[in-house]
Amino acid sequence: MCPSHGFEYDGTGRVRVIPANGRVSPVPQNFQVKAYHVAEAADFIWLWYGDDEPRYQPKFFEDIDNSFEYSEFWESWNVHYSRAIENQLDPMHLPFVHYNTIGRGNRTVVDEPIVKWVDDTMFYFYVFNRVDDGTPAKRADQIQGDARTQVYLEFKFPNITDNMRVTAAFAPVDEENTVLYIRYYVRLTKIRLLDKLIAIAGIPFNKVVLHQDRAVVLTQVPKKSELKMNENLIPGDSPILEYRKKRAILKGESGGSNG
Numbered sequence: 001m002c003p004s005h006g007f008e009y010d011g012t013g014r015v016r017v018i019p020a021n022g023r024v025s026p027v028p029q030n031f032q033v034k035a036y037h038v039a040e041a042a043d044f045i046w047l048w049y050g051d052d053e054p055r056y057q058p059k060f061f062e063d064i065d066n067s068f069e070y071s072e073f074w075e076s077w078n079v080h081y082s083r084a085i086e087n088q089l090d091p092m093h094l095p096f097v098h099y100n101t102i103g104r105g106n107r108t109v110v111d112e113p114i115v116k117w118v119d120d121t122m123f124y125f126y127v128f129n130r131v132d133d134g135t136p137a138k139r140a141d142q143i144q145g146d147a148r149t150q151v152y153l154e155f156k157f158p159n160i161t162d163n164m165r166v167t168a169a170f171a172p173v174d175e176e177n178t179v180l181y182i183r184y185y186v187r188l189t190k191i192r193l194l195d196k197l198i199a200i201a202g203i204p205f206n207k208v209v210l211h212q213d214r215a216v217v218l219t220q221v222p223k224k225s226e227l228k229m230n231e232n233l234i235p236g237d238s239p240i241l242e243y244r245k246k247r248a249i250l251k252g253e254s255g256g257s258n259g
């Protein structure tokens with residue numbers, strides 16, 4: 001229903017009721033908007049804004065279920081979604097942008113992150129940030145040990161456990177704007193209300209961290225990233241490169257173009 005004039009639509013985009021004309025009045029054929037495929041999952045509404053049938057079903061993190069409580073907030077950034085996403089895939093900015101929060105400890109050397117594709121559309125990357133001990137950053141194939149013991153993605157919070165998760169959703173608005181939607185999932189006590197309160201109490205800290213990112217990402221040019229663009233990358237950028245490659249494939253291109 002339109003919040004402005006109360007027009008009521010059906011799933012095909014046809015207007016069914018125009019309150020100002022009286023609920024019984026027939027609605028002319030031309031009162032029709034474009035309809036998009038939507039689905040509801042994990043407390044999100046997922047919208048497929050392509051013209052064709054959805055090629056992917058909504059997919060959320062399998063290990064976040066109803067045993068968690070969550071808090072949430074969102075804000076609009078004047079950035080293309082690609083830059084907002086790549087910022088979260090970048091382990092190198094932690095000791096600089098987040099020097100006093102999640103990047104404490106001056107771990108400036110970034111051994112090449114190990115990227116593990118879970119399936120066609122999802123990957124984890126494992127971060128090996130360390131204090132500079134005079135040795136150069138290692139490549140991924142030189143790293144010993146089990147990568148799974150390491151932190152991954154943006155889960156760099158101190159004391160992070162399986163029972164606390166921070167998720168970020170990036171909703172493209174247009175070529176220059178993105179809505180960032182943060183959820184903080186908590187499953188720490190047996191009391192759901194208490195978990196909820198802990199989750200809510202975590203919002204200010206998550207906001208501080210996110211605003212450290214925002215200050216940097218808003219300044220990035222060009223606004224949109226591409227697989228083939230004039231940027232020099234280093235091994236620490238490997239998760240970003242993986243993202244750009246996959247995005248180019250999903251868009252059905254070999255690099256560069258709209259979207």
Ligand SMILES: [Fe+2]
Pocket residue numbers: 087088093094097098209212213
């Ligand atoms: Fe960050």
